[in-house]
Amino acid sequence: QITLKESGPTLVKPTQTLTLTCTFSGFSLSTSGVGVGWIRQPPGKALEWLALLFWDDDNRYSPSLKSRLTVTKDTSKNQVVLTMTNLDPVDTATYYCAHRRTMSGGIYYFDYWGQGTLVTVSS
Amino acid sequence: QSVLTQPPSASGTPGQRVTISCSGSTSNIGFNTVNWYQQLPGAAPKLLIYRNNQRPSGVPDRFSGSKSGTSASLAISGLQSEDEADYYCEAWDDSLKGPVFGGGTKLTVL
16 A cells, blocks of 8 residues: 655745655655656645656656755655755645656556645745 | 646536546647546545546546547546546646646536
């Protein structure tokens, strides 16, 4: 059974750096075809993809946020960490991590999601 | 502004069939598969359809997906009150080198 859970601060001041941890179970990030993604959702708004980290250490970032994002993994702890710099109130959102399944033939999808964690950026 | 375009709202009465569209381009839907997610109020998104028309285990066959060219559709037949939720389409974008989501469609069961 695959589960994921996000953890981190609920309140961050503008210009500060946000560090979120996704702790997962039921899969290994060293297994071929597996990835973990970060997606956020501002209150009342749509989902926005942020970053992806794959089993082979390939990582992808949203072009609009690439300069502010870093995603790393600790395979021994079953964790993926997202760091976002220079926070602004518009970054207030619920942040989700999700298991990304990759299959041959260009088939990809997020099949398991964490519960999400609400991060508020305010002074 | 989302890369994939969905109508902001849709509605239907119990038992009806509703469809939700998702429009993209050749860099995403045109050459990649489409996924659909259901987000119930206050909950995390849940995978509803993957690979254009495949249902994960546990998803009722009332939900179906299709794709043609650079557009995709989600159909819900036999609409039920518990289907009231936000629905998002998603596809890999070859230009952006990452997944892109639609703006979401809020489904209301009247």
